[in-house]
Amino acid sequence: xxxxxxxxxxxxxxxxxxxxxxxxxxxxxxxxxxxxxxxxxxxxxxxxxxxxxxxxxxxxxxxxxxxxxxxxxxxxxxxxxxxxxxxxxxxxxxxxxxxxxxxxxxxxxxxxxxxxxxxxxxxxxxxxxxxxxxxxxxxxxxxxxxxxxxxxxxxxxxxxxxxxxxxxxxxxxxxxxxxxxxxxxxxxxxxxxxxxxxxxxxxxxxxxxxxxxxxxxxxxxxxxxxxxxxxxxxxxxxxxxxxxxxxxxxxxxxxxxxxxxxxxxxxxxxxxxxxxxxxxxxxxxxxxxxxxxxxxxxxxxxxxxxxxxxxxxxxxxxxxxxxxxxxxxxxxxx
Numbered sequence: 001x002x003x004x005x006x007x008x009x010x011x012x013x014x015x016x017x018x019x020x021x022x023x024x025x026x027x028x029x030x031x032x033x034x035x036x037x038x039x040x041x042x043x044x045x046x047x048x049x050x051x052x053x054x055x056x057x058x059x060x061x062x063x064x065x066x067x068x069x070x071x072x073x074x075x076x077x078x079x080x081x082x083x084x085x086x087x088x089x090x091x092x093x094x095x096x097x098x099x100x101x102x103x104x105x106x107x108x109x110x111x112x113x114x115x116x117x118x119x120x121x122x123x124x125x126x127x128x129x130x131x132x133x134x135x136x137x138x139x140x141x142x143x144x145x146x147x148x149x150x151x152x153x154x155x156x157x158x159x160x161x162x163x164x165x166x167x168x169x170x171x172x173x174x175x176x177x178x179x180x181x182x183x184x185x186x187x188x189x190x191x192x193x194x195x196x197x198x199x200x201x202x203x204x205x206x207x208x209x210x211x212x213x214x215x216x217x218x219x220x221x222x223x224x225x226x227x228x229x230x231x232x233x234x235x236x237x238x239x240x241x242x243x244x245x246x247x248x249x250x251x252x253x254x255x256x257x258x259x260x261x262x263x264x265x266x267x268x269x270x271x272x273x274x275x276x277x278x279x280x281x282x283x284x285x286x287x288x289x290x291x292x293x294x295x296x297x298x299x300x301x302x303x304x305x306x307x308x309x310x311x312x313x314x315x316x317x318x319x320x321x322x323x324x325x326x327x328x329x330x331x332x333x334x
Contacts, residue, residue: 034071
């Protein structure tokens with residue numbers, strides 16, 4: 001089966017040796033990927049955007065990702081000003097990512113006063129930049145953080161009707177239903193791991209640190225709502241893997257890092273879900289069409305071949321334990 005190379009609209013590529021380790025998996029399957037800016041230090045200004053892209057392209061030159069292009073973002077913080085937005089766009093950023101303060105990896109110093117940034121949203125709306133939201137309310141109970149954030153999403157969407165907004169990695173039925181009711185300028189990314197996991201997979205038996213992510217996996221009804229949205233053919237919902245690599249040592253300790261590393265299994269794991277539900281023909285629009293249309297990008301021109309051939313996911317990829325490690329998947333990227 002041939003499908004158009006995919007757009008992963010939410011990926012963490014990290015830096016240094018970790019970047020060198022994880023980039024080939026994304027570049028093999030994706031023609032483009034929206035690269036997250038929550039590094040240490042974060043991507044805040046035009047120079048940061050340019051320098052980080054140069055790092056990625058240098059590593060890319062030594063991989064097989066001949067047709068891969070990173071899509072750059074910057075981190076919106078309380079000190080971000082509207083005057084910076086045009087320069088960030090000129091530097092190559094197509095989106096700004098807003099992290100509420102303290103809700104996920106490297107989100108310290110994030111946003112707590114969402115209305116204070118209205119001038120920034122306005123500048124983004126005027127220059128055609130996309131606003132990506134990590135949709136969790138700080139200090140709320142962990143299972144309710146996404147639902148409580150939806151009032152912020154609605155407020156921004158109401159005040160900026162021409163601003164393209166993406167609610168990232170929805171994990172609840174409430175979020176799915178909310179995005180469906182909002183105007184066409186609001187879309188939502190979905191991850192493959194949230195199509196597989198519920199909270200029971202993280203803490204229901206023995207603690208599984210490699211299934212721990214932010215936002216955390218939720219209830220069975222939420223998982224089914226995510227799957228239904230992915231299979232629906234609704235262009236508001238498209239792939240954003242949130243593949244988030246951490247070394248095993250960072251996951252298996254007293255304060256394990258949040259993040260699930262799905263890049264090595266991204267397309268095969270998606271194929272399995274879509275096949276299980278008898279909708280394999282809807283895979284390509286979800287992975288390779290809807291995001292491009294929302295971001296006003298041309299459709300990718302290259303393809304990847306996927307074959308139905310069982311293979312076992314390795315236990316370790318470099319220093320990282322991948323999602324579904326040790327399990328057998330029925331689909332494989334050639």
